[in-house]
Amino acid sequence: MRLFHAPGSPYARIARMAVIELGLQDRVAVEEATLRDPFSILLPFNPVGRVPALVLDDGTTITETTPVLTMLDSLVEPERRLLPAPDRPRALAAYGRVLGAMDGIAVWNRELRRPPHERSPGVISLEALRAVRVADALERDVASGAFAAKDAAFLALVSLCGYCEQRHTAFAWRQGRPALSELFDAAQARPSVAQTVPPAGMGGAAPPMR
Template sequence: MTTLFYSAGSPYARICRMALREGGLADRVEERETTLRDAAASVLPHNPVGRVPALLLDDGVTLTETTLVLHWLDRMGSTPRMLPQDAHGMAAYGRVLGLLDGIAVWNRELRRPVHERSPGVIALEEARAARVADALEQDVATGAYAQLDAAFLALAAVLGYADRRHTVWRWQEGRPSLAAWFATAAARPAFAETLPPPSGI
């Protein structure tokens, strides 16, 4: 059986876990939680990079990185298809992945001891997140991210991550359209079933 390795705190893996549920593939893919940054992690024999998501196929091939996993889920018959097929959809998906990458860097920096943190990196990523969130506020106000696809799930994952694991970022302030969009997305069962554990940052 195809197996998806994930970590409950990973927003990248969460996108794929929500896609399984939304695409009708939950009964065809086993979800297996793994530790990260651990020499004994169960994912390492299949993905020596040690990152999630990692999709182990029936023939032993392992696909890594969110977009590649979503591509394979589409090939498995996900309904609806998850990866956008047009330029606007791909741009929307890419914008959110860029936001997620920046927040991951920001969050990682804040987890360092205070004397090891880079104020420049923190300021850069905080400004980037605010800039992208302002653009997303305009996007959702004009009807973007309404279709259930990878862009929708990625936006739900990144805002959900900020709410529970990167609370220093007050993304809702001054962005009523984005906050309303998130409230609707958060009501979906796939979102509730994949909530990450809270963190103190």
């Protein structure tokens, strides 16, 4: 199998970390692809042109983070799987909350990549407020013991914070959030995290996320 990714994509980083956490490095080849590129090696497999994209041995291509994780989970024993099961609704809710925050930050970041005269102050303001609101909720969640399991929700949260730390520095996510900062800092020692750190961005915006 082949997993296409872009180094700066927090969505693809979740899948890359999952490959390592599940011990699938010998079964899944991780390959870098360019985004928004008409000559990208990704396009013959995924015409949408987004990552992560998991190409199965029969040529079937699975796209988007959660379906990719579902397939990766299917390759290991049930007790090792990363996606929260329906009997863990709080963990499932935590996973969804982080993905929602990631989507909002993607919109914010996209606006910052536009020339100044094309940016929408209203969209930037809305997404900045959303990011603060969700980060405050995540701070409370972490402080109350959420995200302790090293599951998909944990990987998504680390990926989100890592993206803001390295690529979307317009958002001071650490400010006033000691529990979230502590969780993120402690996670850096995990091989799956250390081996997938995104390259640093420049200024407040970065290249495409997916």
